[in-house]
Amino acid sequence: MLAAALAAAPALGQGLEEPLTAVPGDPVAGAAIVGEPTRGLCLLCHAGPFPDVPFQGTLAPPLDGVGARLSVPELRLRIVDSRQVNSASIMPPYHSLVGLTRVGERWQGDTILSAQEVEDVVAFLATLTDPPIPEETE
Amino acid sequence: MAGQVERAEGGAAPRLRPPRDICRKARWSGAVVAAVLAGAAGAQDGRVSTYEQMAPELRAMQDDDFSNPGLLWAQTGEELWAEPSGADEVACAECHGAAEEMAGVAAHYPDWDEESGQAVDLAARINLCRQRHQGAEPLERGSEALLALTTLVALQSRGQPIAPSEAPQMEAVRGQGEALYSTRMGQLNLACATCHDDLAGGRLLAAEIPQAHPTGYPQYRLEWQEMGDLDRRLRNCMVGVRAEPFAAGSQEFVALEAYLKARAVGMEMEAPAIRP
Numbered sequence: 001m002l003a004a005a006l007a008a009a010p011a012l013g014q015g016l017e018e019p020l021t022a023v024p025g026d027p028v029a030g031a032a033i034v035g036e037p038t039r040g041l042c043l044l045c046h047a048g049p050f051p052d053v054p055f056q057g058t059l060a061p062p063l064d065g066v067g068a069r070l071s072v073p074e075l076r077l078r079i080v081d082s083r084q085v086n087s088a089s090i091m092p093p094y095h096s097l098v099g100l101t102r103v104g105e106r107w108q109g110d111t112i113l114s115a116q117e118v119e120d121v122v123a124f125l126a127t128l129t130d131p132p133i134p135e136e137t138e
Numbered sequence: 139m140a141g142q143v144e145r146a147e148g149g150a151a152p153r154l155r156p157p158r159d160i161c162r163k164a165r166w167s168g169a170v171v172a173a174v175l176a177g178a179a180g181a182q183d184g185r186v187s188t189y190e191q192m193a194p195e196l197r198a199m200q201d202d203d204f205s206n207p208g209l210l211w212a213q214t215g216e217e218l219w220a221e222p223s224g225a226d227e228v229a230c231a232e233c234h235g236a237a238e239e240m241a242g243v244a245a246h247y248p249d250w251d252e253e254s255g256q257a258v259d260l261a262a263r264i265n266l267c268r269q270r271h272q273g274a275e276p277l278e279r280g281s282e283a284l285l286a287l288t289t290l291v292a293l294q295s296r297g298q299p300i301a302p303s304e305a306p307q308m309e310a311v312r313g314q315g316e317a318l319y320s321t322r323m324g325q326l327n328l329a330c331a332t333c334h335d336d337l338a339g340g341r342l343l344a345a346e347i348p349q350a351h352p353t354g355y356p357q358y359r360l361e362w363q364e365m366g367d368l369d370r371r372l373r374n375c376m377v378g379v380r381a382e383p384f385a386a387g388s389q390e391f392v393a394l395e396a397y398l399k400a401r402a403v404g405m406e407m408e409a410p411a412i413r414p
Contacts, residue, residue: 037343041326044343055344059337090337092326102323104382112325 015073016080020095020115030124033117034063040121041112045091049128060091064132066125075122079113094118188348189408196360200412207358208289208410211282211365215290218283224274230287233271237290242301244292245407248396250305257311257392261288261367279386285365289356292409300353300407302400315397318390324381330394333375345414351402352395354411361414368395 019025033040035050042048047056048063066075077084081098082091093100094113113121189197199205219230219237234240247260258266264287265276277284302308319330333342334350341347355368362370369391373383384390 055341057343058341090328090332092328100323100325100327101321102381103325104377104380107325107380110325 014077014085015071016076017073019119020076020080021119023116023119025116025119025121025123027120027124027127029117030120030122033113033121034124041092047132049130062132063125063128065128065130067128068131070125072122072126075125076118079118079121079125094121185349185351185402185405187351187353187405187408187411188413189354189411191346191348192412192414196412196414200408206410206412208293208356208365208412211286211289211356211358211410212293214282215286215288218287219290224268224272226271226273228272230267230272233267238294240291240294242295242298244295244409245298246301246303246399248308248311248392248399249303250307250311256389257308257396259368259387259392259395260291262387262392264288264291280367280370285356285367288367289365289410292356292407295407296409298407299404300399300402302396302403308396311393312396312400314389315393315395318394319397324376324379326379328379330375350398351405352398353402353405354408354413356409357411357413359413365410368398 034042034048035053037043037053042063043050043053043056045057045060046063047058050056070078078091079094081093081096082089083093083096083099092112095111095115095118097109097111189200192200203209216237222229222232231237244260247263248257249263250256251258251263251266253270254266261279261284264284268274269276277287302312322329322332330350333347338347338349352368355371356365357371358365359371369386372391372394373386376383
């Protein structure tokens with residue numbers, strides 16, 4: 001369904017205008033997903049404004065300020081399937097099953113995040129309009 | 139033969155294997171520095187064992203045979219080596235002599251087995267010996283006994299350079315391994331190469347991503363609180379990306395190991411390694 005939607009969007013590169021669900025995203029729920037490393041997995045690769053998470057990833061751009069850099073449709077597309085923006089992206093496709101191989105039995109047929117969770121995460125990211133607090137890299 | 143695991147009198151290091159080359163670290167980091175300074179492609183290549191990235195306490199634990207728990211497994215291995223086994227009531231030692239005769243063997247595994255027409259890793263070779271020469275049942279993959287014997291054999295190559303098998307059939311096996319290594323898999327859609335080639339040295343949450351050199355297996359992982367083989371490590375990585383792991387001892391794992399060994403050619407064997 002989603003694959004069809006993505007395929008139908010002409011040269012979409014930049015964004016997914018349509019929310020995935022009728023219920024607007026909840027930024028508080030989104031913060032809980034992003035800020036809990038084992039749930040959203042975001043902090044495995046990204047750093048973000050979560051002072052309580054002692055170790056954060058260094059493999060991707062920090063999430064701070066991302067809400068100022070990107071629009072909501074742009075954010076949504078990157079969470080749904082970042083390969084639509086950069087085919088070589090290492091960021092997992094959070095709401096697409098396209099092209100996956102050898103998915104473990106207990107995860108088969110499931111996307112990493114549900115449609116509502118994607119909307120929550122997007123709503124949270126949109127609130128991140130402050131630039132990163134300067135901090136040590138590496 | 140019986141005396142190999144005995145600790146020498148007076149608290150010196152156990153006489154298990156040739157003394158390790160103490161200059162090792164100096165030489166490797168020297169090579170890395172030279173590579174950085176030269177900045178030339180193909181100059182010493184910047185490959186490093188995870189050993190170099192570990193905390194000093196862990197390195198010390200690995201280096202001291204009295205605190206490295208892997209040596210206990212080798213000791214058990216030494217007992218099994220000398221013990222007549224199977225219907226034929228024959229010990230490994232009766233065919234092979236002292237465990238020291240195995241020097242260099244682990245450094246060129248996996249290797250091609252003519253009789254079965256397939257590539258085998260060291261643990262599979264030990265099991266083939268049991269079946270063919272001792273009339274014994276194969277030991278279960280990952281079992282204490284198989285880990286102990288594999289550790290004993292691997293220990294005999296400590297300090298030796300990895301020298302992949304020259305059997306012509308192994309070329310295709312390594313090719314298969316390389317293909318698997320570069321294939322994205324699992325719900326997170328990542329390949330071994332994504333992490334271990336492209337992102338090595340970066341931090342995945344708290345863990346520093348190593349270059350994935352198979353220098354130290356079997357190894358004692360603090361996280362496991364016991365010895366484990368390379369299959370177990372690779373299963374962990376695969377489950378980490380939410381992929382269905384290959385079966386223990388499968389041809390896929392043998393192929394991956396063959397490729398990893400080729401990628402690490404010339405690096406020093408350090409089994410039994412300690413890892414976090």
